[in-house]
Amino acid sequence: MKLLKVALVQQMNSPDVESNILKLEKNICACASQGAQLIVLQELHNSSYFCLTENTDHFNLAETIPGPSVERFGRLAKALEVVIVLSLFEKRASGLYHNTAVVLEKDGTMAGKYRKMHIPDDPEYFEKFYFTPGDLGFHPIDTSVGKLGVMVCWDQWFPEAARLMALHGAELLIYPTAIGWTPSDSPEEKTRQKAAWMISQRAHAVANGLPVVAVNRVGYESDSTAKASGIAFWGSSFVAGPQGELLAEASADQEACLIVDLDMERSEEVRRWWPFFRDRRIDAFDDLLLRFVD
């Protein structure tokens, strides 16, 4: 067994960025003190989830990469000798922004970045207003703890994305995310949504023989300026093994630091039993590149 100690930091965020970052730093330190080697933060962890409305003022939250967050968390990564997965609002140029994950090596340098490829847009998740779809493709980021297939939130619904990361050699799939319920959803609808979210990602583990780490924010957030009804982020950050088996799951309504030992040699074993990569009918997959066949 080659164990990797992974930590998931699930937080309630406030509109006050500095206090969110201070809490993240405190949690990162706590995880590192428990031996975590890889620490994954939730999507857009520095701020509240500002996509509840379309508001040009929110572009002030964006920053360059590298920039202040990469520097600040980089210092912490180096001090604690941990790999950290950040999720930032990237300003690339005036009028050009991305939803970008950054992986920091344990020496504090940037190991790589991933720009969210699939951008959602539905009421209170107005992400197409803020984020240009990523242009870096689906490439794992090579680190001292393995090749990390880092994607972001809406990507988690697309089996193609997970498959591409696996085909490119990912050893672990990682999804920082921000997903929740609107108050108007019925209890049955809420149950269906959260279950769908979880089985989709666990199924990526199965299909690719890889462990999956998903880190979601938690708690209710609203936008005081708007008619938005707000989102109750459902937490439930989790880790699944390469057969999709649930290894750990955080609370649906409380903050949590989840620490899990992942056996990184298990994929080799699982893929010998379930050799899906042997049998993919790539000769018949051409139409996957089409929008629809009509």
Next chain:
Amino acid sequence: MKLLKVALVQQMNSPDVESNILKLEKNICACASQGAQLIVLQELHNSSYFCLTENTDHFNLAETIPGPSVERFGRLAKALEVVIVLSLFEKRASGLYHNTAVVLEKDGTMAGKYRKMHIPDDPEYFEKFYFTPGDLGFHPIDTSVGKLGVMVCWDQWFPEAARLMALHGAELLIYPTAIGWTPSDSPEEKTRQKAAWMISQRAHAVANGLPVVAVNRVGYESDSTAKASGIAFWGSSFVAGPQGELLAEASADQEACLIVDLDMERSEEVRRWWPFFRDRRIDAFDDLLLRFVD
């Protein structure tokens, strides 16, 4: 709501083909009498699961399509005015066999066929010995009850296959299957395997906003001629709605006729909320056509 009454026939089979077929006919009649419009049978429903060993005598079980089973079940489909999904061992030519699903229209004619594209091969599932991989691609079969995305067993582990059926306009994904445990599997391993099988297919429902019907055989089968330890097929045939929600599930160790009302208009609604087809990054999917990227 546009309801479709679907029936799943989950059987224990014996080596005696005629008695298996008689039981199938009896079950089909029972389902039709309860109003079923679409009846789905398990994989290779006429015989025992002969792939436990590699034995050229088993090729005697194969038949042409059209042939005896299409004719016999066709008469029943016409008499009962039901659509039936068969799963047959197809003899296409000497030395050329397929694992083929056939859809019979309610007038008894053949609506279409699908040749299993992904062929497994592992101890006691020696399918690569018997079946040439299908050459008909992933095309839904048009029927009076909708466009049926019929695949077979091992296909269920490949998200690409489900996606292609959806892109080609399938309204329902259907998997006749034969999967079970070997006696040597630990209880934990058994749990992981069955859960993985179920979440993978439920995730196809989610990813494509389509209902899924999976029909598995049940009961223990061995091969008296061989050292094979046999397979305990785990039944648990199920129906999931287009959010992956489990609508019905059969017993893991008993025969069952499961009858479920599927709302065929629900997909329209679900795909409006979860418009994955809108956002697929087809500009970045080229590498899905590769075996691996190295």
